Amino acid sequence: MATLPVYRWRLAPDGFATRRQLRARGLRPGGQEVxxxxxxxxxxxxxxxxxxxxxxxxxxxxxxxxxxxxALAKANAARRMCPGCGRDAGYVIPLSLGTCVPCDSRSTSxxxx
Numbered sequence: 001m002a003t004l005p006v007y008r009w010r011l012a013p014d015g016f017a018t019r020r021q022l023r024a025r026g027l028r029p030g031g032q033e034v035x036x037x038x039x040x041x042x043x044x045x046x047x048x049x050x051x052x053x054x055x056x057x058x059x060x061x062x063x064x065x066x067x068x069x070x071a072l073a074k075a076n077a078a079r080r081m082c083p084g085c086g087r088d089a090g091y092v093i094p095l096s097l098g099t100c101v102p103c104d105s106r107s108t109s110x111x112x113x
Contacts, residue, residue, distance in 0.1 A: 007052070009040040016052040023061070030059030 007013070016036055022028060036052040079092045084103035097104045 004034060005036045007036060007038050009038065012036065012038055012052055015055055017055050017058075018050050018052060022053060022055070022058050025055075025058075026061050027055070027058035028061050029053045030057065032057045 084099035
């Protein structure tokens, strides 16, 4: 089993890119294996690792079809729907609350001292 080459932050050679960098170029990894790792030093919890892919093996991003666009719109609409009142909140409901802000403020009562 071969180990991956590890490069320090900002010192990776040309020809490698992260997923985000590939996406900015209109590319995707396209099923290729991770080619290298990039380590960014952190003070407390150890290094932050990013995976690098070869740019020459990357494939173009698949185009957005009408069916994919509709499915994405439906999923985003479901994230805005409040399970408490059933209304569209107009924003993505935080997972920490589980409901829209007005429903959450109604369910929490002030503590009596």
